[in-house]
Amino acid sequence: MKKMVALACAGLMVASVVTGCGSKKDDADKSGGEKRVLKFDSFSGGNGEEVWKDLEAAFEKKYPEVDVQMRFEKDLPAVLNKENATGTYSDLVYYNVGQKSGFTESQLNSGEVMDISDVFANAKDVDQAFADSSVSKYLGDGKNYLAPIMYTPGAFFYNAELIGEGKKYALPSTWDEMFALGDQLKKEKGPALFTYPVKGYFDNTLIGMYKQLGILDKALSYDDSTWTSKEGTKILETVGKLVAKENGYLFKDTVANANAKDGFTNNQQAVIDGKALFMPNGYWVKNEMSKTTPEKGFKWGVMALPAFEKDGKRAIASFTEQAWIPKQAKNSADAKKFLEFIYSEEGAEIMLKHDIVAPVKGITDKIDKNSDLGKAFATYSEKNVETIVGASYAAYDKKALPKLDFNASLYGPIDDIATGKKDVATWKSELIKLWKELKANPVK
């Protein structure tokens, strides 16, 4: 008898679990019938969540039948990896390439990112340079996979109250002037010439330098001659000279800060506090450091990379951020609409309210010229300045190169040079080897 009761109880429990699941599914189906759900997953980064909430509200107003469900995660790859393994996919993902996790690249390489060329065909306002950029057409087959949704000048940031016309220090326009300024600073025991938040911030510096010296396409496609050439060597020597311990141009705490939790903000703070003059960064730094930036005596300034010779070419590489649609997204149609909305006049204006610039035609005319953002974007149109948008290294076959860690191999030696552990010649020979491996293993 007891057994019967126990069995009945167990049966009831199992049944309740099953029906519990079942009813949940019914609910989901029902709400799907009323409103189409657009699952938008974003990493929570320097730009904050406000801009997305405003975009969501405006989009839902325009398309009342769509319910945008936003989610912000600090460790988005971990969350999505888990969900994807159980067959759940987002409809739209905002996660950039070039991150340490390499999540977006992995998804691209394994064919899990949807071809969104039609978005660029429909979005009339999108800046064509971004639509054609190598980051958008990541796999090199002519199709768009990533949507560059915002961009900022990824150049040298400094205190415009301290450096510039009529200020304490003159703004250098060539590397010679830059190093002369560094020597002057050393002589007067002033601030350090340079710092970097963490080594990865050199990404746009290198890309800008490739462009200045005319080897951009070679470098991005892993051409054999990239690092053996005069130009490639010059790039490595210049970066090496800037950071090498014995030269004393680099803020001495840079590497120690870069290697401690949240220490990159200490390096950024060094620029704000006048301990270092220049650093490679993007415009988000203003928002990121706003709490510790004094109102008086500091203003962010942006400078294009110095020229290699007098009146020579200067460059600014744009840092773009990207969104993409998983191939297995249930509601890719609305995800595409959302991207088109970002590229519309309305969407771009909402973003601009948050100091975020979408890659659409004529957007720079709408930025207030006297605002900090306006001044930062004005550097794009300065004399001799060339701009690069959405440049990205060619995709390679990760599977064939399990040992390889692209970021650690390309930028890692910068820390090592700064601590005196490595020299430029070693960095060069490592890069020659790295480029050879990458060239030999293009993505399949």
Next chain:
Amino acid sequence: MNKKKAQRTFIFGCLAPAVILAILFIAVPTITVFKESFFDKTDLIHDGAFVALDNFKVLFSDERFIESMQNIILTITLVTLVTLVLAVLFATLLTREEFRGKNFFRVIFYIPNILSIVVIAGIFAAIYQPSNGILNSFLEMIGLSGLTRAWMGDPDIVNYSIIVALIWQAIGYYMVMYMASMSSIPENLYEAASLEGAGKIKQFFMITLPLIWNNIRTTLTFFVISTINLSFMFVQINTEGSLGTEVPLNYMYNKAFAGNYSYGMAAGVCIFLFSFALSGILNNITKRDVLEF
């Protein structure tokens, strides 16, 4: 007979949940890790081809992985040695000696253990900060400015900086473990020893140490496991493995979830075998006759 059968059913019933959980969450995943390491899967979702031992061949020629194994051996050795000595010392002082504020010290020593490693990383970022960090400021204050260093930025010492943080974190936990077994040693043993003229140090080596030996042996395995785990978390948050601070779990994590899943699993297998073997060796060479009181 019937009673015996009922007893067996009862024991089986009691053990079943634990056994099922252990199989489901420990045995199956471990076997899966071994299995996956023979394929060339890029992630959890896509299938891969069987490649036998290829992943291991590449792994053993990977300088970064070898560096990470060297680092972990250094870390385990130093963390175990220093923590063991200090934890036993503090435990002896706190159980055998009478002084004011004993309980206060117990709490103070244990606090690091209840902090999450993220908080500890934050604390040590503040301690090691080169210009206005606590450590360098203190050294300058007491006139030892010659000893100030970029603790997290000097490749020659950064590994030791990490080790010190791990020791600081571990002492309290092991101290409490040793205290527990020390306090169960009967007082009359010490009384007899002191009547025979044995001093404190002799008492420690003749009574305390032999009687907590089994406990120490158990903790050696904990040292191996927890150092491998915590060094991963500490490195992941701080250096991300740069400046020669790579540790095996961080390496595995970065490979497994960045497009080389099976390769990461191969690293996982190596770490598993390494920690298993090391614990086994430690357990064997510390084997003594168990003394009881």
